[in-house]
Amino acid sequence: MQIHSVCVLGGSGFVGSHLVNRLHMEGCRVRVLTRHRERSRHLLVIPTVEVVEVDVHDPMRLREAMGGSDAVINLVGILNERGDQGRGFHKAHVELTTRVIDACKRNGTRRLLHMSALHAAPQGPSNYLRSKGIAEDHVMAAGSAGLQVTVFRPSVIFGPGDSFLNRFARLLRLSPVLPLAKPNARFAPVFVGDVVEAYARALRDKATFGRRYDLCGPRIYSLRELVLYTRELIRSRTIVIGLGETLSRLQAGVMEYVPGKPLSRDNLRSLSIDSVCSGENGLMTLGITPAPLETIAPQYLAHRYSRARYAEYRSEAGRARAY
């Protein structure tokens, strides 16, 4: 199968930026659709990448912008919405996916790769997992109707630029005490490099048509273990206090009103299912050996946050201007 050009929705984000670079290395021409060109600034320097600003929720404009590509990759996803009714999730996950499928059909684009999430299901416990599950089922149904579709369902993804370990690192740097909701929730963190490798391999592999792949890292950790590991890497002395169910809910209720919604009740509902692979790990099926967290995280966490700390020490010593 010849894939020379790929259109990526959500290409400006964490996974998208890694994937766009990977596709560029494969020799693909990549068109990134974004709502804000400014957010994709970092991609403009890649010679084979075109960034198109478009309202992806407008069906006509979406179809136009998606035209002429051999394959489409939809990475769009949100972890939180305004309010708690599920409307934002429905719009970003279900409605947009339906429009992407429709545009593929009308444009004659046969190949569609779709990003979902581990344990996404129409009957899932949270608006996030339910909307992801419904979207995923639409994609699979389009597969049965002739599109060449592949769905990926990762656990939490780590790597340079992630918003998971980096967020905890920032919190640990800011505060002497970190109250941690759902400390016993379990994850199998998967390296972003492995996730984009799975996309790159699947793009041209007919065996992946009509299939869903759960993607997990090689080890399972509790949230508490991940935060303590991050603390060790950045050499923080912050005290981490695990919260019980009631306090976790209380914390989420309050955090929903903090700008950027760092935690929500819907996030807690998602965490009621452990984010670990229960069956086959799709990475292994695709011939990819999942990278351990311990070989990657120190490269971007220890370096980044220890530099910040060093600057702080210098500043405290009144010598910051020397730099």
Ligand SMILES: NC(=O)c1ccc[n+]([C@@H]2O[C@H](COP(=O)([O-])OP(=O)(O)OC[C@H]3O[C@@H](n4cnc5c(N)ncnc54)[C@H](OP(=O)(O)O)[C@@H]3O)[C@@H](O)[C@H]2O)c1
């Ligand atoms: N990161 C993880 O740990 C993880 C784990 C499991 C699954 N996933 C899934 O993987 C995908 C990529 O995750 P990520 O971490 O790279 O996310 P991200 O950094 O937040 O990027 C998401 C992208 O989606 C677009 N987007 C956000 N809200 C949108 C909306 N309302 N309408 C249209 N576009 C919107 C944004 O593009 P523009 O702003 O440029 O338009 C952004 O580039 C998501 O579908 C996510 O659910 C991620």
